[in-house]
Amino acid sequence: MIATLTEQLRSMATGAIETLPALAIAVVILLITALIARFSSAIVGKLAGSTDLRKSLRDLAVTLTRLGIWLVGVMVAAMVVVPSLTPASLLAGLGVGAVAIGFAFQDIFENFMAGVLIMLRKKMRIGDVIECEGITGKVEHVTLRETHVRRLSGELTVVPNSILFKNPVEIFTDKEQRRHDVVVGVSYDTDLDEAAEVIRKAVMSVEEVDKDQTLDIFAKEFNSSSVDFLVRWWAGATPRDGWESKDKVVRAIKRGLDDAGIEIPFPYITHTFKEKVPLGKDVGEEVGNSD
Structure with a gap:
């Protein structure tokens, strides 16, 4: 038994020694692959940078170039170590392996494919302010797996x-x-016609309001204490622009209505009593007695 085990170990050692040259060549191939991938990625990035492609598409082109070169290099290195392998058998093995890996890492590949498709979109560029699933912020970076969104309060959400x-x-x-x-x-x-005209002049006096776009002033509804107008205007698209323009529009409308003597009413409440409420001297005496 010991002799058999010794023979097997000797055979394994001999096989390992015989494969050392092939392993060395495979390592050299991988090093060359790394250099080619780095050099090619730099060239593709430079060429893509000279075009009108969005940054996300430039990053995608660089990533796919690097992945393609590494795939070819690994396949060549594998065929050097195992001469019985052929490109057809490697591709077949990759197909089967891809299916197995796809089931095992479904979420990872889902995010990868979603990243590719997001980069191919014409919409949602770097710097856009977006809202999705309760997340509001500026898109800072898009990778093949995740997107970095900087919230308006400063936190980074991956x-x-x-x-x-x-x-x-x-x-x-x-x-x-x-x-x-x-x-x-x-x-x-x-x-209401006078009020609408006062509001119109007030809104148009605000510098941030786009004068070339339509300014809408609609009598909206009869509220409990007021007749409400819906005022709509166009200004900058970012949340900050919206807040600043709304601040100045509200101030201008308040100032204009005050100057025109038009009241912005407080809520009025009318109490109705089932029985007659006593007023006069008796009420004062009752209040005094209760004190």
């Missing part, structure tokens, strides 16, 4: 690409401007 691909994404900055709105209430004794 979002799996599959979430951004499978769910609706609202892009605030798809265009330079978007519409904002505010509700303005005036008292019931107000001339």
